[in-house]
Amino acid sequence: MxxxxxxxxxxxxxxxxxxxxxxxxxxxxxxxxxxxxxxxxxxxxxxxxxxxxxxxxxxxxxxxxxxxxxxxxxxxxxxxxxxxxxxxxxxxxxxxxxxxxxxxxxxxxxxxxxxxxxxxxxxxxxxxxxxxxxxxxxxxxxxxxxxxxxxxxxxxxxxxxxxxxxxxxxxxxxxxxxxxxxxxxxxxxxxxxxxxxxxxxxxxxxxxxxxxxxxxxxxxxxxxxxxxxxxxxxxxxxxxxxxxxxxxxxxxxxxxxxxxxxxxxxxxxxxxxxxxxxxxxxxxxxxxxxxxxxxxxxxxxxxxxxxxxxxxxxxxxxxxxxxxxxxxxxxxxxxxxxxxxxxxxxxxxxxxxxxxxxxxxxxWSYWEDMLDDSIKSDRAATSALKGKTVVITGASSGIGLVTAVQVAKAGAIPILVARGKDKLEQTKALIESQGGQAYAYGCDLSDLQAIDALTTQLSGDFEHIDYVVNNAGRSIRRSLKLSEDRFHDFERTMQLNYFGAIRLIMGLLPKMREQKSGHVVNISSIGVLTNPPRFSAYVASKAALDAWSNVVSSELVGDGVSFTSIHMPLVRTPMIAPTKMYDRFPTISPGQAASMVVSALVERPHEINTLTGNLGALAHTLAPKVAFRILNLAYQVFPDSAAAKGETAAAPTNEQVMMSRVLKGVHW
Structure with missing residues (x-):
């Protein structure tokens, strides 16, 4: 036929x-x-x-x-x-x-x-x-x-x-x-x-x-x-x-x-x-x-x-x-x-x-992530981003993908970075189909030599690098008891979340110093403020990135380079999919997370936190012993995930769902 x-x-x-x-x-x-x-x-x-x-x-x-x-x-x-x-x-x-x-x-x-x-x-x-x-x-x-x-x-x-x-x-x-x-x-x-x-x-x-x-x-x-x-x-x-x-x-x-x-x-x-x-x-x-x-x-x-x-x-x-x-x-x-x-x-x-x-x-998710054009009428966003280059890691899915789509609608030029080049090309094609401009670079951000090659190429390909969004990350939810023979969990999270992130920043700093401007947005975690159990590998890597950024901020402020750390609550992304109990937990959408990133790019605050995160940090400051007791209760209520134990996933209990709603956005 x-x-x-x-x-x-x-x-x-x-x-x-x-x-x-x-x-x-x-x-x-x-x-x-x-x-x-x-x-x-x-x-x-x-x-x-x-x-x-x-x-x-x-x-x-x-x-x-x-x-x-x-x-x-x-x-x-x-x-x-x-x-x-x-x-x-x-x-x-x-x-x-x-x-x-x-x-x-x-x-x-x-x-x-x-x-x-x-x-x-x-x-x-x-x-x-x-x-x-x-x-x-x-x-x-x-x-x-x-x-x-x-x-x-x-x-x-x-x-x-x-x-x-x-x-x-x-x-x-x-x-x-x-x-x-x-x-x-x-x-x-x-x-x-x-x-x-x-x-x-x-x-x-x-x-x-x-x-x-x-x-x-x-x-x-x-x-x-x-x-x-x-x-x-x-x-x-x-x-x-x-x-x-x-x-x-x-x-x-x-x-x-x-x-x-x-x-x-x-x-x-x-x-x-x-x-x-x-x-x-x-x-x-x-x-x-x-x-x-x-x-x-x-x-x-x-x-x-x-x-x-x-x-x-x-x-x-x-x-x-x-x-x-x-x-x-x-x-x-x-x-x-x-x-x-x-x-x-x-x-x-x-x-x-x-x-x-x-x-x-x-x-709804597709509309919010891909079709929502409200940023085009945001004068502050379009004024700050139009014509600017934004390096975004982890841009093939989740927060990175939606951030790339949104900044492109504001007139920015996203530079898409992720390990999978094919998915990046799809993101690039989507942005171009909506009238935007984007570039795609495949890179394994856990490979320090590959990062060096990438930063050299980016510095040569673009006259200026205005923003960097360190979004790529690895999360591991596993108790210390189950990690005693898995030291590589800590090495892997540090390699990508900390060493990879600062290697990328350091490779692009000469360009930013030369142009006397630049802003880095680090996607950190609410866990840095709340210290939830079973996330020792993940939270430690994000806390290290926070600490490094805080220290070098004072050194680089004279060069026009600034930092924002977003202590992101639980986001509905592929990264949390293996933990099935999160299916019933309150999360924010990738679109809401991307809005936080856009705010960081436009307003350039030192930190962006949630109310729950601030309360968690305050509790650790004013009553640390009580805070740890509460977290120990959570440790008992929320067991290791089936993936961590090599078992079949089970639905969350009513007690788990109730506690997750009270402490909204915390990674359990």
Whole structure:
């Protein structure tokens, strides 16, 4: 078989191509504008550089997609499946843009499909084609006299109508619901749907206690599905025989209440949740069903949201959090999307929409780590970081990865350092795809000679080195009793956490002295202040780095070189993954940790501590004997990890969870 795909570089398109590569045979032709060839080539590399992927230069705005006539003649009758995904998926886009890309693009794609006599034309439509239809809407329904309240709704309806009435070849239509990120990785490429509300959740988390209930409004029901389900379903349904001329609803079979959906994401963000004092359990008791639909509460509320005064108010309130008035206006649907026919066609595939609660945290983490652009509006951060070089160790994952993404958004140039060069290249590609600039250097930071070679190369490659973030580290959680025959644990942690860090700094100091400026951020640990049991190797290495930095700070202040030590609380990173009891412990996210690093780069304080860390240090100063007694109690409550003892991991006890919440952020 052979395939032709438009919109392959788009969000759904990328995952569909992956499914076709994994499950089907034959050549896959990918439409690409001439100016986007580099982007497509980068994606082909990510797809493994398969020779089955062949770019075809064209343009969505041109007849027959602007494809070369010779190519058309050569491939007449040779394309079995034509997937048309290229379109604009944006509720806030202009009428002209929607018309040109959605309607005009569909006509152009159909003209090419007819010219090459494609086997089946697969149109990716949207549930937006149902407009404001109230009630149950199944796959057999299309033109039901529904209103089309926006250009997006209208052009999705018109595009599907064109396919139904004018397609020169057999066709199938797919109507996805609101598509969110990948349910396993969280990967997403743009802000859309519920993502518009994520900055609000972040602001709530950072400024309000999580237990505080907020008053919400029952907007109705919505419907979201992860992109991996959509792509897998399209691949499967596109090849099931006997379904030409049909539409498929790629939706969650169960409508999702908007308040419940928002609360699910708020819980993932650890933000306060909404309580609705007057919801449908109350309003459904009222005789509103006797009223004409346009006079019912939901319809009146929706109409009010579409007025100019409401838009003005919304843009001056929620708009400040990046939530366009148009998005709130269409946050809920009057339509209930039936998918019985689609589910029947999927029988035997094993495909089902996962429960949102099972992957909401994954979506939130990816947004916070990779998509959150709030730093761009932070004048202090952009002023301090724009054009500056920032050496970041351990930049392939966790705190280092997110810090690199964030400083690049502020205009800095991250210099990525880690042992695994392949992962660094992925980070570099991600930063560049977001419009930033980055450089990647593979280096084993436990190898002192390799560090010397790295610092020599960096000093030669860059005119100035403005910042260094010592983030790479090794953590070992093991009691002294189990370490008596493992002295190498102490050597390994010192080698990377202390010797490697100061070797890197010392190698770059000549450059910083020459430019008479430089700032070093050391990612230390809350353990240096609290001294938790079982971390003697790890805490000692971090304390050594702290002590060294404190001493040399007085020597280097005259050279314009300064230091910040961040006594970082427990962070949800791959480094803590082996200790399974941490799964239920309160942690901060890599995004929150990266914010602390950015603050250190911008404000350059000598230390950044948490309240718990300061209280721990104060306890050791004022009442050391009592502090050690409490820590001994923790030593009894928190046993050695299964990994340390070579056993199977066990879930944490209630006592462990309670103590971890009282002493939030401490490594136990």
């Amino acid at each position: 052979s395939y032709f795909v438009t919109g392959a570089t788009g969000f759904i398109g990328r995952y569909l191509v992956s499914e076709l590569l994994a499950n089907r045979e034959g050549t896959i032709y990918l439409l690409c504008r001439g100016g986007s060839r580099a982007r497509l080539d980068a994606l082909i590399t990510q797809w493994g550089g398969s020779s089955r992927l062949v770019p075809v230069i064209g343009d969505l705005r041109a007849d027959q997609l602007g494809v070369d006539p010779d190519w058309i003649a050569e491939h007449d009758g040779k394309i079995d499946h034509f997937f048309h995904l290229a379109a604009i998926y944006d509720m806030t886009a202009s009428d002209e843009m929607n018309e040109e890309l959605n309607v005009g693009g569909t006509r152009a794609a159909l003209s090419l499909a007819g010219a090459i006599n494609a086997g089946v034309f697969h149109q990716v439509s949207s549930i937006a084609a149902s407009g404001d239809y109230a009630g149950l809407y199944d796959e057999s329904m299309f033109d039901e006299g529904q209103g089309l309240p926006s250009a997006y709704h209208r052009t999705k309806f018109e595009s599907e109508k064109i396919v139904r009435e004018e397609s020169p070849v057999p066709w199938r239509v797919y109507r996805p619901a609101v598509v969110v990120g990948h349910s396993e990785t969280g990967a997403m490429d743009k802000i859309d749907g519920p993502y518009y509300f994520f900055p609000l959740f972040k602001r709530m988390r950072d400024n309000l206690p999580s237990w505080l209930p907020l008053v919400g409004v029952d907007l109705g029901d919505t419907n979201v599905v992860p992109v991996d389900y959509v792509a897998k379903a399209m691949d499967y349904l596109g090849h099931v025989p006997g379904h030409d001329g049909e539409a498929f609803h790629l939706v969650n079979p169960e409508p999702q209440n908007t308040v419940e959906l928002f609360n699910t994401f708020a819980a993932a963000a650890k933000a306060p949740q909404f309580a609705v004092p007057i919801d449908r359990t109350v309003t459904n008791r009222l005789p509103t069903a006797l009223l004409p639909r346009q006079f019912r509460p939901g319809a009146l509320f929706g109409a009010a949201l579409r007025t100019a005064p409401a838009h003005l108010v919304l843009n001056q309130t929620l708009g400040r959090f990046g939530i366009p008035a148009e998005v709130l206006e269409h946050a809920a649907f009057p339509t209930v999307y039936a998918s019985k026919s689609t589910q029947k066609a999927l029988a035997g595939s094993g495909l089902a929409v996962p429960d949102l609660e099972s992957y909401a945290g994954t979506l």
